[in-house]
Amino acid sequence: MTGAPxxxxxxxxxxxxIAAGSGTGFRILLDGRPxxxxxxxxxxxxxxxxxxxxxxxxxxxxxxxxxxxxxxxxLVNSALxxxxxxxxxxxxxILAYGGSDLICYLAEGPSDLIERxxxxxxxxxxxxxxxxxxxxxxxxxxxxxxxxxTMLARLDEAVGNRAPLELAALHVVTSITGSLLLxxxxxxxxxxxxxxxxxAHLDEDFQIEQWGPDEEASRHRALRWLxxxxxxxxxxxxxxxx
Numbered sequence: 138m139t140g141a142p143x144x145x146x147x148x149x150x151x152x153x154x155i156a157a158g159s160g161t162g163f164r165i166l167l168d169g170r171p172x173x174x175x176x177x178x179x180x181x182x183x184x185x186x187x188x189x190x191x192x193x194x195x196x197x198x199x200x201x202x203x204x205x206x207x208x209x210x211x212l213v214n215s216a217l218x219x220x221x222x223x224x225x226x227x228x229x230x231i232l233a234y235g236g237s238d239l240i241c242y243l244a245e246g247p248s249d250l251i252e253r254x255x256x257x258x259x260x261x262x263x264x265x266x267x268x269x270x271x272x273x274x275x276x277x278x279x280x281x282x283x284x285x286x287t288m289l290a291r292l293d294e295a296v297g298n299r300a301p302l303e304l305a306a307l308h309v310v311t312s313i314t315g316s317l318l319l320x321x322x323x324x325x326x327x328x329x330x331x332x333x334x335x336x337a338h339l340d341e342d343f344q345i346e347q348w349g350p351d352e353e354a355s356r357h358r359a360l361r362w363l364x365x366x367x368x369x370x371x372x373x374x375x376x377x378x379x
Contacts, residue, residue: 145202148198148200148201148202150167150195152168153166153192153196154166154169155185155189161181162181162182162188163181163182163184163185164182165182165188165191165195167195172210174213174214174218175214175218176217176218180214182302184374187209187302190209190370191210194206194207194208194209194210195207205363206363208364208366208367209367211364212305212306212309212364212367212368213302216301216302216305217301220304224299227304228304230308231296231304231307231308231311231320232289232292232293232296234312234316235284235288235292237281238315238316238318239314239315239337240254240261240262240316240318240319240337241273241274241276241282241318242275242277242279243255243258243275243276243277244277244278244340245277249343250340250343251277253343257339258336261328262318264327265318268325268327269291269292269294269295269321270291271292272288273285273288292321295321296317303371305368306367306369306370306371307320307324307368307372309364309365310323310324310333310365310369313365313368314333314336315337316333316336319333319336320333320372323369323372323373324372324373330366330373334362334365341358
């Protein structure tokens with residue numbers, strides 16, 4: 138059966154289609170054969186809209202298949218091969234960010250950056266408090282601050298029970314932004330993926346304003362944004378099966 142590539146290779150198919158199973162989600166077919174993950178599991182999506190997005194990634198490939206341009210396919214591979222059998226470990230990894238969340242640590246200076254962080258991150262903190270009764274301790278600088286166990290338990294409740302694909306997407310957004318609070322804000326559509334990305338990069342963007350962009354850092358950032366977008370598609374797409 139067809140395997141989803143992990144490195145660049147020649148395109149080996151002509152037609153990409155979607156097949157709906159009875160209670161088993163939606164499969165992507167390449168010339169009538171289902172795509173399989175690197176661990177040889179059939180790649181299945183829970184909803185047609187997500188299946189169509191994955192199918193479009195495969196349709197857009199040219200004479201060579203470039204996995205870097207297929208972030209949603211890679212995310213689904215990760216969910217099926219790396220999350221489905223170890224959801225508690227992945228969940229624990231996500232919740233660990235609650236103890237050192239990016240937006241709980243204000244810069245020590247300059248004052249313009251501190252004001253920008255306090256104002257824009259403060260809006261997320263206000264929403265988290267209103268929505269989940271969670272109020273995390275804030276710090277200035279990099280010295281760690283200990284968070285109240287009750288607040289961390291409420292973060293656990295806010296994450297809720299998630300299917301492997303959604304859990305994988307939540308992990309991607311959390312790890313890329315360095316913030317579980319921002320990931321929850323995206324999940325609950327309090328901020329857009331673009332807004333969460335900007336909030337996570339306030340310090341970096343401030344430095345770019347002062348000194349200009351670094352070419353290599355910009356390329357790396359662009360790849361991370363593709364991953365963030367793919368994860369956000371999973372988190373923000375409509376829930377019901379179609």
